[in-house]
Amino acid sequence: MNNKVKLLSMCMLSTSVNATQIFMKGSECRLDESAQPIELFTQSSDSIYAVAGRDPSSGQVRKVAGELSDDVKLKLFEMLSTKAQAYPHGVIVDRVVLKERLKDTSKEVNVSGRIVAYPVTTCETSEVITAKNYDMITATSFSGKTQRITFNVEIDPNRNAFVRKSTQVDDTVISQKQVFGIELGDTYAVAEKKVGRFTLVWPLNARQKLATIGRNHALLFENNRFVGYQYAFNLLPSSLANLINIYDINLASHIQGEAIEITNAALSEKMVAAIKSDFSGATFYQEGKYTKEPKTKLSGLQVGEFNVTKPVALSCYKGQSDIDEFVKQHQQSLAQWQNVDAKTVFYTGCNQLVELNKLGKVTSVKLLESWSLSNANLIGLADMKSVLSPWEFYGVRYLDPENKASLIGDIEDFYGTIEVTAKQWVGHFKSYDGQLVSAEFEKM
Known part of the structure; x- marks a missing residue:
């Protein structure tokens, strides 16, 4: 112009x-x-x-x-x-x-x-x-x-549920029977009320539900009751952790009658001994191991019983119906969390990330590669990954040749990126050695 x-x-x-x-x-x-x-x-x-x-x-x-x-x-x-x-x-x-x-x-x-x-x-x-x-x-x-995107309301997939929610953990002291003010045996509803909202919620099976706060804290619910908690410095796969919101919590524990921070802090031998005494299976690592003054820090610990049993496959969207209807119908059987942009997203059983707008309508879908489990310590993670299948979208499958993208719509190769235009979608595939590995689609 x-x-x-x-x-x-x-x-x-x-x-x-x-x-x-x-x-x-x-x-x-x-x-x-x-x-x-x-x-x-x-x-x-x-x-x-x-x-x-x-x-x-x-x-x-x-x-x-x-x-x-x-x-x-x-x-x-x-x-x-x-x-x-x-x-x-x-x-x-x-x-x-x-x-x-x-x-x-x-x-x-x-x-x-x-x-x-x-x-x-x-x-x-x-x-x-x-x-x-x-x-x-x-x-x-x-x-x-906060340098974070601000929204007026938290959108639930139920269009009538316009409720302001945010994560707020005030009680950071943990014990053998209590985490963040949530006592072993508390119902899921009671637990959620005490922390405002969970970052990620994963329906594991008919009996169990996993919920996280930020990227380092996981709570396990069984038959709707809080039964176990796990903290780990590296809890989730990095490719998954990068998709969810950060919420930092400095855990504290009563040691010799005083509440002392035990995460992100150097621990003395007495503190390490006290933590091991209170939390069986607590692990530690050496920061600056080869320096003159290495620091001992908490790597992980557990409260209660944390045993994930037989996760079931999440529902998968293959283009068989309107995607908004799919989310409405299957929302209880999908993993859900708040992403780094503070939007509600759902994760399907075939590595699809579905993002919703403020009205609870689908705006985009990302087709992702499988996670790497290296350096991820969440108990049961390998079983959870085993029930996820490679993505499929309108007949196009993970590692299909580039020309298969035409099953979705008109395609063009714009300097290494396969662009797709369809009636309802505009998207871009990334490929490796002529095979489709991931994609991002905007719903029009």
Whole structure:
């Protein structure tokens, strides 16, 4: 786009579209449930001129694609600004998908963009997108205090359950009978009430349920009663841990009548002996083992009985039905957690990560490779992994050849990334040696 034309367009917007605000994704707003979502589409293309008929270089393609992406962001902002005037309290961006492709035997680059936004009724903490920062239409608002995305409500898959929930562990002292104020024998409901919410919940079988707080603390429930707890410095596989929210807890234990922190702290010989006495199976490691002053730290411990028995396979989505209906029907038999963006996600039995928006609707699906169990110490993890199968999505399977991606929709190879466009999905596959290994799909 000509820079003068772009500047003129921005100036016109700044003077004519001021009545209604566009709030950045992640702003703390309450949605107008009576209004329909706003969905918009636009695209932009440009030719690439190569020397002596040669194919353009990757750098040339990326430069043109970058300029077109900026143009598409501006167009989306202009279109949304016009639509937003119908809503006096403004709109919030829910998701934006930009898709790049090469056309006409690598002589033209095309970038298309889709945006979904929701009208709002009020906003408490918010970041506003204007003509001066329109390129932030694809960005997410962060809280200045926590550096985490902020939301007004915690979304349960039940559309009627708009309840504010957050994890809050106030009692960090543990004993042989109690963890975080939760006593052995407490019901799941009582336990959840005491900590606000669990980070991850995994229905293991008809009798057992696993719940974690952050990435290092696991609680086991049997017949709806709290029966065991495990702490481990490396509890979960890194590929799984990286997907869930962090919640750090400095455990403390009563040693000689005083509550003393036992995690993330150097432990004396007396403290180690006291911990071993109170918690059978407690393990330790040496930090700086080969230095002059190595520090002994807690590696893991258990409370109660922590025995995972015969996990069952989680339900798997293969494209056989509408994915929102699949989540609604199978939510009790899926692993669920809060991801690093503070959104609710479900994990299926074939390594699919399903993300929901504020209205409890599916927005994206990630097809993931299997976890590595190295350095992961969660009891029963190997059995849990054994009931997970490789991903399958609309007839495409893990390690299928690249051309099988066409079973989902139209495909294009954009410099090593297999892009897929279908009626309901826009996605990108990653491949290795010509085989599909993982993917990310946005639901349109």
